Amino acid sequence: MAQQTLNRDAFNKRASVLAVSIPAEKVSLFLKSQELKGSIINIPKTKSVVRDPSSPDKRLVLFRVPELADLCEPAQSFLKLHDVATTTHDIDLDYNFWNxxxxxxxxxxxxxxxxxxxxxxxxxxxxxxxxxxxxxxxxxxxxxxxxxxxxxxxxxxxxxxxxxxxxxxxxxxxxxxxxxYVVEHHESSCVFTFDFTQVYWNSRLHTEHDRLVQLFSPDDVIVDVFAGVGPFALPAAKKGCGVLANDLNPESYKWLSRNIGTNKVQHLARSFEEDGRDFIKAAAGRVWGDPFPEFTPKISKSQAKKEKRVLVSGGSRDPTLTSASESAPVSSVPVPQPKSRRQISHFVMNLPDSAIEFLDAFRGILVEPELRGAYEGKMPMVHCHCFTREVEDQTRAERDIKQRVEEKLGHALTDSMAFHLVRSVAPGKDMYCISFRLPRDVAFAKQ
Ligand SMILES: C[S@@+](CC[C@H](N)C(=O)[O-])C[C@H]1O[C@@H](n2cnc3c(N)ncnc32)[C@H](O)[C@@H]1O
The missing domain is CATH 3.30.300.110 (Met-10+ protein-like domains)
Structure with a gap:
């Protein structure tokens, strides 16, 4: 029968440790010495210096080890230099002592x-x-x-x-x-609060969260289809991106919405509680109908100073300045122009078990004439996570993933695409992220 309770008393033990006898006035020198750092005993409720019973003016400094030879080399040299007498001293150890x-x-x-x-x-x-x-x-x-x-x-x-x-x-x-089980977890300069028994969270995905967020420009609009409590969505919004974040789990949605508030990105991140397929279909129309606030790049301190200097010294009017600054004099420093944000730049789909199954939802998402026009320039990227059983050979893994994606999109992927091995989740099972530009024929397809 296995032991089910911890008997802390079983760890009480009397032990004989190395001690050096030194004059009382030298104690502080020894305790502060870098050479002895880590060697002198440091246990809760146990003294590291005691009176030397053989002399009232002397003290015993106690060490973690039984003998001089067990000390590290710098500690041994220090003791030699100070020509100290060594002895032993009995101390009572308890549960706190052991790691x-x-x-x-x-x-x-x-x-x-x-x-x-x-x-x-x-x-x-x-x-x-x-x-x-x-x-x-x-x-x-x-x-x-x-x-x-x-x-x-x-x-x-x-x-x-x-x-x-x-x-x-x-x-x-x-x-x-x-x-x-309600935890407060810090990652990527954001704080995430959630009930660990009710929502998905995996700290091992931290690098993957960072990797994708680094791909985003601050003026991008991100659509996170399976957002969880926000590990892609919140750092992206903190960076300046406009974000639509969705999760069908009511608990994830609840914590995601709270985390948006706690991280003060309400103006940039919007939360939804929908099935991923419906959410993909509605996303482009939502961003078009209710655009994100314009992104204004931050001016560096030195740039701002330069700007101020030019303004103070006066100048002629710059005809390209916006109405808000119409009476401002000409600046030699280019003023960043706001950029309208009505188009989606990236979709993120981290539901590796079945995200590929949702790809058919992209068919016709931009078929409305106004959307069609808006996306003539550049189509959104799709970052879709998935599992593969092809773990021996990366080329075979990529072929397997590409084939399943094309099947579901109903269209061949002809533009360049990227495959990223996220991690090995189990023997014979790898997690990947495939990134590709949404094919026009898919997005503009008539249903
Ligand atoms: C693997 S987790 C990823 C969460 C988060 N993106 C992350 O990286 O930690 C997948 C999320 O998809 C959500 N989910 C599952 N099925 C869904 C569906 N049909 N529609 C929308 N969300 C769904 C789950 O609740 C879960 O939070």
């Missing part, structure tokens, strides 16, 4: 020591583990040790293998700590 690995090493059976899960992924205050079956009999002890030994952690959960098939969030079991 997570040492405690689990003492509690778990020998055969489980290799690969014992003292590490974890953290989202806000929640540490989440993915315990293999053989560790399950010890799950509460493992949870308790992780809770005890990591300051920021307030809740420890084990992710269960079942995932909500529709909205992709994980089922989880509380192992230790408070049953509080």
């Amino acid at each position: 997570a690995d040492e405690i689990l090493g003492a509690v778990l059976p020998e055969e489980l020591l290799n690969g014992a899960p003292s590490g974890f992924a953290a989202t806000g205050h929640i540490a989440h583990l993915n315990l293999n079956d053989e560790y399950l009999p010890y799950k509460y002890i493992i949870g308790q040790v992780i809770l005890d030994k990591n300051k920021g952690v307030k809740t420890v959960v084990n992710k269960l293998n079942s995932i909500d098939t529709k909205f992709r969030f994980f089922k989880m079991e509380l192992l230790a700590g408070e049953p509080n």
Whole structure:
């Protein structure tokens, strides 16, 4: 029968540690020394300096190790230089002294020591583990040790293998700590608050979120079809992009909408709770009918100063200036002109299990004459995430993805396209992102 509760008293131990006897007035020199940093004992509720019982004017400085030879080289040299007498001193150690690995090493059976899960992924205050079956009999002890030994952690959960098939969030079991699953997570200069038991979140996608957001220009309009709580949408809006963000999970929609407010991007990000297919069909009309505020590039401080200097010194009128600045004198510095934002630049579709299935919704999205005219210049990019079982050979993976995308679009992809391997999700299963320009024939197709 596996041990299910942690007996902290079992870690109480009397230990003999290395001590050096020095004059009381030298204590501060020793404690501040860089050479001894990390070697002197530093345990809660345990003194690192005690009276030397053999002399009232002397003190014993205590070290983490039993013998002089166990100290690092700089520490040994320092002690040699100061010509100190070494001795030993008994201290009482308790549970606080040991680290997570040492405690689990003492509690778990020998055969489980290799690969014992003292590490974890953290989202806000929640540490989440993915315990293999053989560790399950010890799950509460493992949870308790992780809770005890990591300051920021307030809740420890084990992710269960079942995932909500529709909205992709994980089922989880509380192992230790408070049953509080609403986390505040910081990523890409944004704060995300959400209930981890109700919505999808994966910190391992951070690099992918950053990668796509870096592709966007601040004056772009982004349509995030499967937005979750906003890890693409909010950093994009923070950058200046206009964003339509959608998620069918009412909980994701709720937190997405709140996060838009908390991150103060209400003027640039709009949230929706629709099926992805309906949302794709409506997006272009929405942006056209209700454009985003014009993007005004920020002027650098030095540029602003230059501008001011020219204005103060006076000048003739610039005929190209807008009405708001009609009486302004000519500036030698070009004033950035506002750009109208009525066209979509990028669609993001991160639902790798089935995003490709939604691509038929793009057929005819720009068929209305006014939209057709607006997009004559440049078609939006589509970034569609997907899984492939072709993991051995990238060319085969790309061929597999391209073929499935073309089938669903009902059209061949002839322009250049990009494939990005996001991560390997399981043995024999890779996640990719295919990026391509929406073919005109698809967008302008009559239904
Ligand atoms: C894999 S998650 C990605 C979330 C977010 N973009 C991210 O990168 O973390 C996919 C999201 O799609 C949402 N979803 C699932 N089916 C949907 C549908 N038919 N229409 C719109 N959203 C859907 C889920 O609720 C989930 O939040």
